Every structure is written in C-alpha cells, then in structure tokens.
Amino acid sequence: MTWVLGNLELIWDLTLEHLVFALVPVVLGVVLSLPLGWLANRTGIGRTFTINVAGLLYTVPSLALFVILPPLLGTQILDPINVIVALTVYTVALLVRTVADALSAVPAVVVNAATAMGYRPVRRFLAVELPLAVPVVVAGIRVAAVSSISLVTVGSVIGFGGLGKMFTDGFQRSIPQEIIAGIVLVLVMALVVDGALVGIGRLLTPWSRPVSTARSAA
C-alpha cells in the first residue's frame, strides 16, 4: 500500500489516460460500425465480405498492429494516435458483425409495417430498425469496451499503455505492489464501464422491461 499511497497522482493520471485510450476507440468504432453493419445487412454478398474482413482484422495481433500502423498512417512510432486507431480497428471488427446480426434480427413484420406506413429507408433505419437493434448492439459494445480496456495495456510496450505502464514499470523495477494495483484498477475499470453500458442500454430500451403495471382485460 505504501507505493500506492505515495503515487496517487501518477495512478490517477494513468487511469484517465487509460480510460481515454480505451473509450475513444469504442465510440469511434460504434459510429463506424453502424453504417457498415447496415450495408453488410443489405445484401448477402456484402454481409459475407464485411464479416470475413472484420474477422481477419481481429486476428492481427495487437502488438503487430501498433508496429505496422505508423508507416501506414505516416505517424511517429510513439504517437498515441497509433493506439487509438488500432483499438478502433478492433472495435469495428467486433461490432460490424453484431450490428449486422442485430439489424437482421429486427422482426420483418415490424420493418414491413414501417414501410407500409410510409417510412422512407433512411428514416425507417433511424426511427425503427436502429432502436430495435439496441439491445443486441449494446451487448456487442460491452464486449468491445472490456476488450478495449484490456488491450490498452499492450500499448505500454510503445509507451502509451495507461495503467499498463504500471505492469512494465513494476516489473522492471521489481515493485509487485505496482503490478497488483495496476491489475486491480484495470479490472475495476472494466466492471464500472460494463455496468455503465448496461445502465445506458436499459435507459434506451424502456419497452423491453418486464411489465410493472397490471394488465387490464381486453
């Protein structure tokens, strides 16, 4: 505990850095995945192509991606943008499939009803299909967010790892307290973010909650 109490300011800074590096890619990934998932869901070929490419991207090891990206993006090897871009790629790879699945799970009868009421495709997507896809999409975002929080630690190898820095530093300087504190904080962060996402999902889907009021007869 002495190490922790003596380095509270450092731990706080690393925690904030970690949170930014983990969540900015998740937000960017969600924004990119929604139109991609929509496109993937339009045609059978588009779906196969998008999902295979996404699957392939996810298999690229994170460390390799951190190294490959600078020449591709024209950034310095120690640029934090590398971490953000790499984790965004992973989020998109995870979420495109989820979004496509979530949209295809929206009941056809509801989509047809919306068309028959006079919705045009874009408005129908935003007003009917997307809201109904929220429960499944949120489940996907939870996986992506937790995975992103854990992957940020790998960035510590190139100097932008947030709490991951406590692993490398603690290992190099033989301070077990620092390593353990880092692990605990990453775990707590994952739990808190996951809980927050569950809460957001509930707020967005008031209709899917169990009936609280008594039913009245027909």
Next chain:
Amino acid sequence: MIEFRGVTKRFPDGTIAVDNLDLTLDAGKITVFVGPSGCGKTTSLRMVNRMIEITEGTITIDGHDIMAADAADLRRGIGYVIQQAGLFPHRTILDNIATVPLLLGWSKAKARQRAAELMEVVGLAPEMSRRYPGQLSGGQQQRVGVARALAADPPILLMDEPFSAVDPVVRENLQDELLRLQADLGKTILFVTHDIDEAVKLGDKVAVFRTGGLLAQYDEPGRLLARPADDFVDGFVGRDRGYRGLGFLSSAALPLGELPTVTLGDSLPDGAGWVLVVDGARQPLGWIHGSGRDGGLAVEHEHLIPGGSLYEVESGSLRSALDAALSSPSGQGVAVDGNGSVAGSVRADDVLRALEDARPDPAAA
C-alpha cells in the same frame, strides 16, 4: 374507388400469384378478398400500396394510377392493418398511433391529441397510452393497429388478415366493432381473410379467389351463398350455406302470431299452456307452462323456464327468426321491437313459408 385493370403478378421464380385481375372496389364499402392459401388475395392487397410491385396491368385509386405517385407518399394516404398488428415494440401505444400523422409533418402535440381521440374511438382505455405493445393482449394490440391505420384519416383502409391471430370470441368482438366504426366512417376498405364466415359477415361485396390468382366470383355475400358460380365456390363457401344464407333475408315481412304473456308477480290464468313471462316493460324473462300448476299461482323467478334466442322484428333476419323459433322451449320464437319489448311470436313453419314465397321464380332467374 379502387380499380384493378388486367393486373398480373409474376414472381421472379415464374409463379403467377395474380392472373389478369379485373375488379372494381366500391368507394365507402367493405370489399373482402377470400380464398385458400396461395390464391393471390394478399398479393393483390399488397399491390395497392405497392408493398409488392405489379408485373402487368394497372391499379387506379379514384382514377389516378398508383405508379404515378411516390411510393412513400402513396402509403401515407392508405391505412394499413396487418396480422398480429405489426406494432412498433419500442414506442408507446400513443406514439404508435401517431406514426403516420408525424410522418405527414403534424406537430407532436397535434398528432398525440389525434392519437388519444382514436384510442377512444377503437375502445382503448386512456391509461394504456403510456404502455408498450408488449404489455397488451392480442386483441388490444389489434385495436391499436386499427387506430394507427385510421390516424391520418385516410379514405382507404387495407386490412390483411387483421383478426386471424386472436381467439374466436375476441375476433367476433373486433368484427362487430369494425362494422360499427365503418357505419360512422364510410371508408373504402379492402379486407383479406381465409375465413369465409368472416368474409360473409363483413363484406358488402366478396371476391372469392381460387389457387393460381384467378377470381372465381365477385358478388354480394347473400348472392354468394344463394348462387355459387361453380363447384369451387360452392365447396369453398362450405356447409350450411343454405341456412347461413337466411342471414341475408329480412324478417320484417314475417307475420307475427299472438303470444300469451303474464307479468312477473301476477297470477297464472287457469288452464294455461305455454305462457311467456315478461317484466313491467314487457321484456321477456322466460317461459312457464300451466300444466300441473294451480290457476292463480303468483309467477315468481323460480318458476321460469329459460327462453331461447330473441329476434328484432325490423332489423332481424330470417336466420335469427328461425333460430328464435327452434331454440324456444315452446316452439314459439319471441319477436321483440327496438326497445326489447315483446312484439309477437313466430313459428318455424312461418319462416319456411316466407322463404318459399321469397324464392325467385325459376323462369325469371
């Protein structure tokens, strides 16, 4: 008025769902498309709001070709009710009903006010407005579906097997309400069902389709039952069509017989046979038979034998009159006036004689 002119629908795999359909739907009336599955009735309905595109031919609404309009604009002007309601699960009942007004650009307040009015029209309690479709019974959801279709007051309603997924009692209820609504609204309604009883009950005119998208007969329901065009229609119209056909003949001309009555609490006349017991307003309560009873017995509730069905003289049909006679313990059907007071009696023989008189002259047919 909706007109189908040489309308054909051929699907990409080559199957012909609708074959050269020529049909005119009367404005302000209910037209029912009925037939076995695969007869093209639903496809025909969906071509009207372009949920399915026509392969050949034209459909016009009040003389305007539906292909000339933008599909979404066309659909906003046509109410649509589907099986299992197809409500938006993520919107409250009120917002579901307000859908089309909002699409048409009404203000939120005005659209919701209109939606609240419609909840009353279709018989939904106001406290349901904040609930979600998943919290309602099937019958209630279907009412919401009807309200949603009526929200922007379209002149045309398309109803695609709207009541087929609810239980028979609720279905009959919804059918009666639709007829009540239609009496007020006078919409041009195209209703699709596979249930011939529903078709005959609701339709001002019924179009019977046969497999392959061919129109077998297009007629008023009474004529459909009395004169099926061919063996297919005869088979489809089904059993008891002779008896069901009586439902389309008025009972107003039936001669009414005398009916001995006694008011509850009064004494039974001596040597009476079957006597109808009535209340102070002459509304029937049940029967009593004089045999084995002392004359002068004060008639009480415990003496009553339950009566059969009643029929209303002015608005009733020969079917209801015949049923009243057949179901009455005395063999005398009880006729009532518009207030429910006893008007007289009718026997099964009288109904059959009236039917004989009404039979068209074979030479004229």
